[in-house]
Amino acid sequence: MSQTPDVNSSPLRWVVYGPDARPDGFEALRAEWNDLVRRARFNSLFLTHEWQTTWWEQLGDGALWIVAFRRRHNNELVGIAPLFLREIQNGEDAGKRQFNIVGCIEVSDYLDLIVARGWEKQVYAAFLQWLCSPEAPAWDIVDLCNLPEASLTYQELPEIARRAGVDVKVMQEDTAPxxxxxxxxxxxxxxxxxxxxxxxxxxxxxxxxxxxxxxxxxxxxxxxxxxxxxxxxxxxxxxxxxxxxxxxxxxxxxxxxxxxxxxxxxxxxxxxxxxxxxxxxxxxxxxxxxxxxxxxxxxxxxxxxxxxxxxxxxxxxxxxxxxxxxxxxxxxxxxxxxxxxFGAHDYKVMRVKLRRPEPLG
CATH class of the missing domain: 3.40.630.30 (Gcn5-related N-acetyltransferase (GNAT))
Structure with missing residues (x-):
C-alpha cells in the first residue's frame, strides 16, 4: 500500500465488531442504527436494522464484520460499514477473500456504507485506513454492490482508495426505474x-x-x-x-x-x-x-x-x-x-470493487 492516510490526523475513530464480538455489531449499535440510516444521503430501507439483521439471520454466509465510525471529540456515530467476509468459491477469483455489504447481492436493491450526510469523505478515508490497518482481517476484494445513484460512494471513494494504493473499478450494475x-x-x-x-x-x-x-x-x-x-x-x-x-x-x-x-x-x-x-x-x-x-x-x-x-x-x-x-x-x-x-424513468444502480494489489513476485 502507498500513501495510506494517517490515522491520528483523522477526526474519526473506528470501533470494530468482528465475528467473535459479544455483543455483535448489530446488537451493540441497535439504538443508533436506524437514526444514522435516516441521516444518510439516501435513506435506504435495505440498510435499516430490521432488514439487515433479517437478511443476515436468513441468508448470511461467512464472517460478520461491522465497523462503526465515530467523531473523536463527542463520540457521535457518523458511519457504519456492515460487512461480511467470505472466500469466493468459483470463477477467476476463486480462493480470494472478499468483503461484501450485508444484504449483497440478490435481494437488497439499494445498499451502501451507512454515512451521515456531509461526513462522506471523512468516513471513506477512515474506512480505507481501517482496511489498510493491521486491525482488518486479510482480504483481497471489497465488493460494494447496489449503490443508489444518489450515493457518493462510487463518486468519491475511488480516488481515496487509489491514493491508498488500492485498485478500483466502478461500473453501472443495473437500473431501477x-x-x-x-x-x-x-x-x-x-x-x-x-x-x-x-x-x-x-x-x-x-x-x-x-x-x-x-x-x-x-x-x-x-x-x-x-x-x-x-x-x-x-x-x-x-x-x-x-x-x-x-x-x-x-x-x-x-x-x-x-x-x-x-x-x-x-x-x-x-x-x-x-x-x-x-x-x-x-x-x-x-x-x-x-x-x-x-x-x-x-x-x-x-x-x-x-x-x-x-x-x-x-x-x-x-x-x-x-x-x-x-x-x-x-x-x-x-x-x-x-x-x-407506467411512466417510469431509469435510475442508476452502481458498483465499486476495491482490489488489493497482488504482491510482487
Missing amino acids: QFPLPMRYEEYLSNQVDKKQRHEIRRKQRRAEREAAVGFHLVQDLRTLDSEVDDFVALQRASRPDKAEFMTPQMHRFFLAAARRLLEADILRLFFLTLDGEKAAALFAFEYDRRFWLYNSGYDPASHAHLSPGWVLLGYAIQYAIASGCRVFDFMQGDEEYKYR
Missing part, C-alpha cells in the same frame, strides 16, 4: 403516462370491474400473515419459470421472516387483488420514507388472465401510494418493459 408521484391519480395518468398506455390502464381496470367482483386487500394482521405470504409465494411461483426458480425453500423462509419484521414496523405492504373471491394477483411492497418500494409480484396466468390482474393491481397500488402521501413510486432493479409503460 421509478417515477415521482403527484397529488392526484388522474394527474399521474394525464401527465406521466403516454396517451396509449393511459387508455390501456383505464380500459383494463374498467373491464375487470365490469366482468368480476373486484377486491383490493392489504394484509395487516400478524395472525394471518404466514398464510398470506404462502399465498403470495404461490402466485409468485406461478408467474414465470424464473420466478419459480428464484423462490427456493430458503428464499421462502426469508420472505416470511422479512414480512414479519416489516409488518411489525409498519413498513410491509402486501396487497392482493381478488376476482370473484379468488386471489388473482399479489404485490409484495414497502412504504418507507414517503417512497413506495415495489419489491416483488405474482399472478396466476392460468386464472383470470384475460382480465390482466397484474396490471389492475398495479394501478390500484399507485392509487394507494398517492393517497398515502408517497412522493416516489420505485419499481427497483430491473428494466422490464411494463415499468416504462
